[in-house]
Amino acid sequence: MTSSLDVTPENFVRTVHMLYHDQDATRKKIPSEWLLNVQSSLYAWSLADQLIRMNENSEVTCLSAQILRHKIQHNFDELPVEHCKALCDSLLDHLSRIELTRNTTVRVQLAVATADLALQYVGWEKPVEDVVEKLKTSSEHMLTLLEFLTALPEELNTSTIRIGENRRQYCREKYSNCGKQIHEILIFLLQVNPSHNELLFIGVIDENLDKAQNYTRIYTNLIESILECLVDGRQLDLSDLSCLHLLLYPLEHTDYEVVQSTLYTWYHLVGLIQTNNEFIIDKVKSYMDKLVDVLCAQCELDPDHLAIPPETGEKSSKNNGTSNSDLSEFRYRVQCFIEDTIYITEFIFYLFQKDV
Template identity: 25%
Template sequence: MIDICFRNYESYPLERNSVIITQLCLALSDLYLQVPEWTNFVAEILERFGTPDKTPVLLTFLKTLPEEVQSSHLRIGENRRRAVNTELAQKTQVVIHFLSQVCVFNSNDDAILKRVLSCFSSWLLNPLIPTDDIAASELLKYVFSLLQNPNSPNSLHDSACECIVSALYRAEDTNVNRALAVALQTACYEMADSFSMAVANDDFDRLQGYARVFCELSESLLECVIQEPGQHLGDFRSIEMLLLLAGYHDYNLVEMTFNIWYRLSEYLYERNDDDLNAQFKPYIERYIMALYKHCRFDTDQEDVPDENDDFVEFRGQVSDTLKDVVFIVGTDRCIQSMFSILQSVSSGSWDESEAALYIISVIVHNVLPTEETVVPLLVHAVLVMPITSHPILTNTSIKLLGNLIDWLHENKQYQEGFHLEPCITWLLDKVQKPCFVRAASESLYGICEKCESSCLEHFDSIFAIIPFLENGENKGQQLENSILLLLQACSSMLNGLPGEETATRLRRLIEPQMTHLAELLKSKVDISPNEPQDSNENASDSWYLLSRDPVLWVDRIAAVFRHVQPWTHQACNPKNTVQNGSSTSTNDSVPTLWIATVKEVWPFVLETCRKYEKNTRVVEHCCRAIRFMIRFLEVHSIIFIESLVEQMVDIYNRHPHSCFLYLASILVDEYGHLDNCRSGLVHMLNILCNDSFKLLQEQNGFRNHPDTIDDMFRLAIRFVQRAPSVFFQEPMSAQLFECGL
């Protein structure tokens, strides 16, 4: 059979049958790997195909064989794989010599040279090869020369990059492969001039190749840079190579380096050594300055770009890498540096100021509350910004205020100086403009959630914006997302207020949503089974179309109850007010008006669930709203539970939505510790689980209903946690255990 394969190679000239030859090589390689008794394979191949006319076939063999050996898809034992790798490693010197000779005798044949380089890359995949031989080889020097020569053919340049990347990956274990690592380090540093030449020629393909090499160099030597900074394999020129990439105008190159900066920051964070950090500080400062330049928009950009814009996504990655490395230079120092840029470019183009402001906005959440040098100046600059400022600059300023929530909250002196009020007033103006509504609503929510009742004087103003946004001309989903944020902002302000005032304002928040939901329930609107209402975001009635979906109003109700803390957590609860080391009261009963508000909205949510019981999406959102109402009232919601459980088990029998199982686990968590509730909860458990078992007993039931399995066992776990003595007396506990097995 082997002889037949060899004869077939001779029957198909490679020039016209490269695919056939490659398949034959793969077949013979796989055969060899499956036959442990077959040894000395490489020597046999070299002997049979060692003549110049068969060089292309031999190169194909030497490329495919190591690739097949390392392939995870090949089903061979690790012992056999190691034995083959050992045999190949023993032939490394012979193979490298052969490849070098091919390069010498075919120096003008780019196609053959490319095959040689591909073969060399594959050979480097073997983890057992003796890298000292490779480090001193003429072949590696030839590969270096291709990358150091600005006039080498593009096809060979790409293949040479692939070789060096493979070699650098192999050299990562510098203790074993030190000679190779040193050779690669020296050669890569000498490529800086070639990189500069490619920059001058704006040859992006070559630049990408160099970028791969420089990144792999830094990846492989990163531990050395940390362990012996500035010396030997820890030479800081490896970091300089990354800064070369960061300095190029196309952000695709610096994007390739982000993971390396992350790894560097992780190492330094774990070491927690100020002296070590100081050695890297100048490089991080240059890196941040390069990021600042990359973050600048084109000056002809007129509007705030969409969040899915490629450049916006890149700036999001810049945000992540900045957060990774900023601790090395210090947040205050970085902000001061960007503030200096802001001052120096105040009369320049808008994009310069915006980029500096963006960098500050990304890291400003780290500033200490005691910082009173730069931050107040920044806030003042934002608040007096001309209304004619570029929209993108304004949008970034809005985000800056939103990211300052911790500073605004902790800096009591700033709050007491009435500086918080103009910030919110400024944001209230911006939230009414379509291009800023998203950023402004996010910032308002962040500030109100953090500062809570400190923002109460703006409750009416924020709440009044919601009807205004509902009349927006387009982008209905974006408007609704912003409305939800404003509702959550208003809800957060209620935390810390006296119980009666909380109830009054809570009802104001809930009443419009309840009214709209009631009107919708009376109508005969049809909605899609499991998808939201279709809405063209650019249509003038896009929000109106969304408002015909009951989920919109149910979600608003859920958002309100989610963000108002339960009575037991409220600071105004007498039980939580301590004087002279003791509580002033032990009364923790929920204010009557709280229960009255829930009592008013509860039937509408249940009716929505009933009316759209076939619709999984609507039912899930109703269960979510019910969950937050229960959490809001805690154990005092017990007066609503009987009607809820009756409806749950009734609908679940016809439409087994797994969200009912999840909601049941919430009920057990809230009431499982109450003796008078346990029998009812157990009854609910038995009915829901019996219906669930019927569902799972269908063909492929477990595969088709993973959510049911998760939620059913979550319910069982809640019983174990809250009412174990009752649960384990029930036969259902044994059935659930068997189901789990």
């Protein structure tokens, strides 16, 4: 058992350092067991919160955020009801600290912890509104807000959270009514600082894959959430097609995964145009033309490439074990996309079949 005398911030920091930096594998077992005992104890609640607030180093803060998330997720019944409000306020403060949420692990753990608390703490009446209110002050909080809004439905639909079906259904109905507010906030964050629309290019220039993927995720989620409104124009404030520029930024990245992560949204857009109003094709065509131009440029072989170009086809893309397999699969997906959208792009498919 771990006593209160042992569980101090100083001992925790020292133990984490031993765990991560002691080269003797046999000695690592001691700090590992001590940390597990701390996590299972009642002291973990206040200790983890205190260490996150201190933010002494990334290793300690990450582990503390993980412990706090674990406690809320698995041991929420340990926490006295009168302490829930203080924990709620503390999590909101943590989420609003840029120096904490710049760390991806810390940001995700805090977002999930806040979502789990929102689902279990009955006394928290407006968690979505409170988180939005706390984070809407700066576009720097965009990723944190998105993590929370993503974690909430994910946690609600898992069996990890120990809530009854009545509570689960109540939360589904309650949070589904926040959709309009969430859309407005996301659009506001993109409009309040237009330079953030170009931040992905910083990731492109620096070849920062993590940054590019994060911003691409924001852009695709935002566009997906208002896509039907963009096409049918039923809400004038959500029907500005210029926001499709957001889907063009990721296409400049050199990593195929970043580019491919936007294709589902483009497919969805094309599908809505097919089933709704074809008069919108003229408005969308310029974006689609740009899309095809960039995709074809991405499919080009390097100037110094001397080998036979990789085959373009589903079978070859799956079976090719060479370094060209990624390019082959990417070219095949682009080929399929152009075939499916040719009526909009007016692009002659046989041009793509040449060795671009």
